[in-house]
Amino acid sequence: MSAQTPVIEMRHVEKYYGDLHVLKDINLSVTKGEVVVIIGPSGSGKSTLCRTINRLETIGSGEILIDGEKIPEEGKKLAQLRSQIGMVFQSFNLFPHRTILDNVTLAPVDVLKRNKKEAQQEALELLKRVGVGDQANKVPAQLSGGQQQRAAIARALAMHPKAMLFDEPTSALDPEMIGEVLNVMTELAAEGMTMLVVTHEMNFARRVASRVIFMEDGAILEEGAPEEFFEHPKTQRAQAFLQSIREH
Amino acid sequence: MSKNNTSIRDFLYEEPGPKTRTWIRIGTGIALVLLAWLIYAVIDRFNVTGQFREKYWIFFTRWTTWRFLGEGLLTTLRVAVTAGAITFALGFLLMRARLNRHTVIWRISAGIISFTRGVPTLLFVYFFFLVFPKTGIKLTGFWKITLPVAISACGVVAEALRSGVNAVPKGQREAALSLGMTERRSFYRVIFPQAFRFVIPTLIAEMVIVLKDTTFAYIVSCADLMQNAKVLISNYDALVSIYLVVAVIYILINYGLNKLSDSLARRGGTMESRRAKA
Amino acid sequence: MSISALWAAYGSEYLQALLTTWKLTFFSFGMAFVLGILITVARVSPIIPLRRFGDFYVQIFRNIPGAALLILLVYAFPKLKLLFPYATCVLIATTLIPSAFCSEYLMSGMNMIEKGQIEAARALGMSFLQMIRRIIIPQALRYSVLPMTNLLVATMLTTALGSTVPMVPRELTGLVSHINTHATGGVTAFVISAAFYCATAVLIGFVGSRIDRKVRILR
Numbered sequence: 242m243s244a245q246t247p248v249i250e251m252r253h254v255e256k257y258y259g260d261l262h263v264l265k266d267i268n269l270s271v272t273k274g275e276v277v278v279i280i281g282p283s284g285s286g287k288s289t290l291c292r293t294i295n296r297l298e299t300i301g302s303g304e305i306l307i308d309g310e311k312i313p314e315e316g317k318k319l320a321q322l323r324s325q326i327g328m329v330f331q332s333f334n335l336f337p338h339r340t341i342l343d344n345v346t347l348a349p350v351d352v353l354k355r356n357k358k359e360a361q362q363e364a365l366e367l368l369k370r371v372g373v374g375d376q377a378n379k380v381p382a383q384l385s386g387g388q389q390q391r392a393a394i395a396r397a398l399a400m401h402p403k404a405m406l407f408d409e410p411t412s413a414l415d416p417e418m419i420g421e422v423l424n425v426m427t428e429l430a431a432e433g434m435t436m437l438v439v440t441h442e443m444n445f446a447r448r449v450a451s452r453v454i455f456m457e458d459g460a461i462l463e464e465g466a467p468e469e470f471f472e473h474p475k476t477q478r479a480q481a482f483l484q485s486i487r488e489h
Numbered sequence: 490m491s492k493n494n495t496s497i498r499d500f501l502y503e504e505p506g507p508k509t510r511t512w513i514r515i516g517t518g519i520a521l522v523l524l525a526w527l528i529y530a531v532i533d534r535f536n537v538t539g540q541f542r543e544k545y546w547i548f549f550t551r552w553t554t555w556r557f558l559g560e561g562l563l564t565t566l567r568v569a570v571t572a573g574a575i576t577f578a579l580g581f582l583l584m585r586a587r588l589n590r591h592t593v594i595w596r597i598s599a600g601i602i603s604f605t606r607g608v609p610t611l612l613f614v615y616f617f618f619l620v621f622p623k624t625g626i627k628l629t630g631f632w633k634i635t636l637p638v639a640i641s642a643c644g645v646v647a648e649a650l651r652s653g654v655n656a657v658p659k660g661q662r663e664a665a666l667s668l669g670m671t672e673r674r675s676f677y678r679v680i681f682p683q684a685f686r687f688v689i690p691t692l693i694a695e696m697v698i699v700l701k702d703t704t705f706a707y708i709v710s711c712a713d714l715m716q717n718a719k720v721l722i723s724n725y726d727a728l729v730s731i732y733l734v735v736a737v738i739y740i741l742i743n744y745g746l747n748k749l750s751d752s753l754a755r756r757g758g759t760m761e762s763r764r765a766k767a
Numbered sequence: 768m769s770i771s772a773l774w775a776a777y778g779s780e781y782l783q784a785l786l787t788t789w790k791l792t793f794f795s796f797g798m799a800f801v802l803g804i805l806i807t808v809a810r811v812s813p814i815i816p817l818r819r820f821g822d823f824y825v826q827i828f829r830n831i832p833g834a835a836l837l838i839l840l841v842y843a844f845p846k847l848k849l850l851f852p853y854a855t856c857v858l859i860a861t862t863l864i865p866s867a868f869c870s871e872y873l874m875s876g877m878n879m880i881e882k883g884q885i886e887a888a889r890a891l892g893m894s895f896l897q898m899i900r901r902i903i904i905p906q907a908l909r910y911s912v913l914p915m916t917n918l919l920v921a922t923m924l925t926t927a928l929g930s931t932v933p934m935v936p937r938e939l940t941g942l943v944s945h946i947n948t949h950a951t952g953g954v955t956a957f958v959i960s961a962a963f964y965c966a967t968a969v970l971i972g973f974v975g976s977r978i979d980r981k982v983r984i985l986r
Contacts, residue, residue, distance in 0.1 A: 297886055299504040315506025324892025334887035337984045338905050347901060348891035382985035400891065497877040500885055502813050513813050520816040538847050607968030608961045609927030611940050616957050619947040701832035729843045736835045743830035
């Protein structure tokens with residue numbers, strides 16, 4: 242792997258839901274340590290894009306490469322690839338029948354065949370790091386949304402991923418809990434984690450992103466450094482979108 | 490039932506890759522062969538035992554056969570509907586008693602409910618068949634099957650109604666009382682009508698159990714579908730074909746009732762969620 | 768007849784009948800559970816003919832009246848040269864019918880699992896079987912504890928079908944009808960059997976709700 246090989250690369254990706262063209266000629270690359278934030282109105286296909294990267298959604302044509310290799314279509318290789326890419330969902334998706342600690346150790350022990358004791362030790366450290374160390378023995382329903390989402394981030398981190406996907410991680414949260422999740426994400430970015438973030442949090446994008454991507458109607462319309470994008474959006478659509486957000 | 494809004498079947502598997510597609514195709518092939526073999530085995534079994542002989546089936550082309558079965562079915566339905574009405578009335582009373590504030594009253598009701606839920610219908614049937622005549626009260630076959638079936642189902646109906654009443658938001662009662670209604674009036678005018686709508690699907694599904702239980706009518710010699718089938722069997726000496734047809738009739742009716750219950754439940758569900766959103 | 772007189776005459780037979788009812792209930796339920804799981808696997812498999820077969824099976828056995836099924840087994844099957852002892856016929860009927868309901872309850876238990884659970888398992892790199900073992904089965908089972916408790920009681924009620932054929936040994940309902948046709952057991956004979964049934968049902972319900980409270984998934 243050369244230094245230039247992007248961790249995530251999408252080339253001419255197209256996707257249809259029946260007649261609906263949800264991804265239009267998507268070209269995108271995320272290099273090591275980059276934080277790419279995708280913004281755009283709802284229904285613009287940004288979530289779908291995020292979910293194609295670990296094949297939670299399939300694509301019609303084009304290709305998606307991880308570390309220069311096409312993502313496998315099925316089987317062990319696909320599972321292995323997924324284990325290397327962390328994902329954080331809008332609705333947390335913690336396993337409700339297991340404790341928080343079990344949620345974090347389940348995949349390392351089952352998938353990576355790690356020693357259970359060690360996995361638990363690391364899990365506790367991760368949980369402490371995201372600020373829910375004292376919740377380890379509770380079940381997800383006993384935690385607030387913000388705590389659940391932070392635990393979900395710890396669960397993804399426990400796999401030592403080479404990149405993290407965040408699919409609207411704060412959209413299901415009450416306003417007062419959004420900050421605590423964004424803080425964890427900001428720290429991660431500062432530590433050099435490669436991240437692709439779909440979000441509506443413009444301040445986060447402005448502060449943390451290395452690059453901002455603006456999507457509408459399934460296409461990438463604009464791409465650039467955050468200051469550049471937020472101060473001088475080139476396309477009219479992006480201007481209109483930013484305008485509509487500021488009004489709120 | 491399995492196809493509420495989305496079924497697990499729709500998302501348990503991901504979009505298959507080429508290898509998985511091949512495996513699915515092979516599996517489908519094997520399954521088709523096995524099912525074809527199963528169907529063949531059944532047909533062959535009928536064939537070698539001579540059950541396809543014309544004499545076992547020809548009378549089904551006669552109008553009188555169907556009229557006779559139809560009369561039996563009519564009795565079955567009369568028993569089921571009457572038992573259903575009685576069990577609803579009993580269930581309603583038990584529910585009212587179960588929700589009563591007096592400990593003695595609700596305890597008794599709870600006792601009766603668990604008693605009817607824990608005792609098989611057949612035991613009630615035998616009771617009406619064997620013990621009741623000795624008390625001197627004369628019951629026709631119709632009532633000897635209708636009453637035990639009704640009694641056996643009333644506990645379940647009471648519990649269904651109770652869960653419906655509990656599902657009505659507490660604010661409804663308070664709103665009714667604040668409008669100056671009495672407790673009784675608020676129950677009958679506001680709470681129960683809503684509760685009833687919730688539990689219609691459950692009540693229809695309960696009718697399936699009632700209908701199934703009516704098949705014990707032959708024990709008390711009430712001329713229901715099963716009993717008339719027996720008469721036909723001795724007339725035509727065609728046991729397999731007639732019992733099979735009768736079983737299919739029962740299955741189809743119950744299937745229809747279950748489908749109706751499911752579709753009402755689904756419609757009710759979406760209505761609820763719409764109201765919740767508004 | 769007073770309870771004591773009746774018990775003196777038939778006590779051991781009642782105990783024998785209670786044991787028979789219990790054995791029949793738990794044996795049927797066990798087999799129905801295994802069969803229900805197999806049918807459910809077929810119904811959620813990616814192989815369409817198996818799904819259709821599973822659906823068909825469930826519709827048949829959840830809709831056929833127990834008496835009709837038992838009559839087919841006892842009277843029609845011998846004509847097809849398939850002769851089973853009475854007890855076997857009863858066992859088949861009290862297994863097949865609950866197995867269909869078991870599959871329905873497992874299906875609705877699985878349908879309570881959110882789609883996100885499956886996506887999370889996939890995203891963590893779990894294989895299909897790991898996901899089934901760690902996420903789907905544990906959650907579906909927890910969601911179906913109470914329905915399964917009710918099914919166990921329903922299975923017990925179904926075993927009363929044994930009274931409609933000369934099955935040996937008799938179960939609780941069969942014994943009552945036997946006593947009442949041969950002697951004058953009267954109401955008392957029914958009360959004893961009913962008490963046994965109820966006690967069993969209450970016990971099952973108690974254990975079931977204890978288990979449910981223990982494993983219930985908080986949401």
